[in-house]
Amino acid sequence: MVNVGYDIKIMGLVGFAHAASHFFHLILPPLFPILKPDFGVSYVELGLLTTLFYGASGVTQTIAGFLVDRFGARKVLLCGLTVLSLSVIGYGFSSSFWELLLLSITAGLGNSVFHPADLSILTTKISPKRLGKAYAVHAFSGNIGWALAPIFVVTVASFWDWRAATMTAGIIGLIIVGIFFLSNDLLTDNELKEQMPNTVPKENFSSIWGGAKIFFSTTMMSCFFFFTFLAAALIGIQT
Numbered sequence: 001m002v003n004v005g006y007d008i009k010i011m012g013l014v015g016f017a018h019a020a021s022h023f024f025h026l027i028l029p030p031l032f033p034i035l036k037p038d039f040g041v042s043y044v045e046l047g048l049l050t051t052l053f054y055g056a057s058g059v060t061q062t063i064a065g066f067l068v069d070r071f072g073a074r075k076v077l078l079c080g081l082t083v084l085s086l087s088v089i090g091y092g093f094s095s096s097f098w099e100l101l102l103l104s105i106t107a108g109l110g111n112s113v114f115h116p117a118d119l120s121i122l123t124t125k126i127s128p129k130r131l132g133k134a135y136a137v138h139a140f141s142g143n144i145g146w147a148l149a150p151i152f153v154v155t156v157a158s159f160w161d162w163r164a165a166t167m168t169a170g171i172i173g174l175i176i177v178g179i180f181f182l183s184n185d186l187l188t189d190n191e192l193k194e195q196m197p198n199t200v201p202k203e204n205f206s207s208i209w210g211g212a213k214i215f216f217s218t219t220m221m222s223c224f225f226f227f228t229f230l231a232a233a234l235i236g237i238q239t
Contacts, residue, residue: 010125011134013183014118015141017077020176021114022145023152024084024107025053027169028091028100030150031162038162039097049104056108065116073117078180080113085173092167 028035032046068076087107094100118138126134149169156165 004130007126007130007134010121011137013180014121014134015137016176017081017180018114018118018138019141019145019148020081020173021084021111022142023149024088024111024145024169024173026146026149027088027153027166028104030153031157031165034157034162035100039100041097045097049100052101053104053108053111056105057111058108060109060112061115064113068113068116068120073120074180076113077117077121078177080110080117081173081177081180082110083107084110085170085177086110087170088173089167089170092163092165092170 028046028049032043035041035046036043064076064080084107087103087110090103090106091100094103119135122131122134122138153162153165153169156168
């Protein structure tokens with residue numbers, strides 16, 4: 001039986017990852033009043049940075065889920081956070097608005113791994129009787145990341161400049177990557193795979209099509225549209 005202390009460690013690490021993801025969501029929007037004159041663009045054009053970030057992240061989350069199943073949550077999580085952190089550091093070196101746009105796309109790709117990886121780890125590592133609490137901590141941690149980002153970037157930018165703010169944030173992300181790398185088996189999700197190494201039948205067209213139909217079921221589509229409108233409202237308020 002998994003002890004409470006072990007579950008708390010897992011919740012803490014995964015919550016930390018989710019907080020980091022949401023922290024990076026709001027790195028640029030608080031800096032829009034500074035970026036506008038620096039790059040000579042409108043607020044509508046600056047909004048495209050957010051659109052591309054979330055667009056790239058949303059489109060590739062399903063792919064990230066397949067990668068988690070194929071390679072394991074820990075590897076995918078480390079790769080995603082590294083790409084996201086390097087992209088945010090890259091913001092600070094941008095000499096044109098087009099570079100910011102491209103980096104927003106790569107940052108979104110890195111961000112796409114968090115929900116598939118996080119939830120896979122929680123589902124396979126946390127004791128079933130504490131799984132609800134784990135999901136609650138996961139959601140709460142994301143909100144903490146959102147809350148901290150504007151305070152952090154505006155404070156650093158006020159002492160130095162916006163480039164220093166984004167680069168410092170990205171470096172913090174790389175430090176978190178190091179912490180996760182040293183966490184070893186705490187972030188793996190391979191317990192079930194080890195228990196059933198050869199029991200999964202080879203996929204054929206009918207099984208793949210059957211799985212694909214799940215995505216278009218009434219339940220899945222209802223959830224999809226609910227979270228789509230919820231996310232649109234949240235991001236609209238944030239930007």
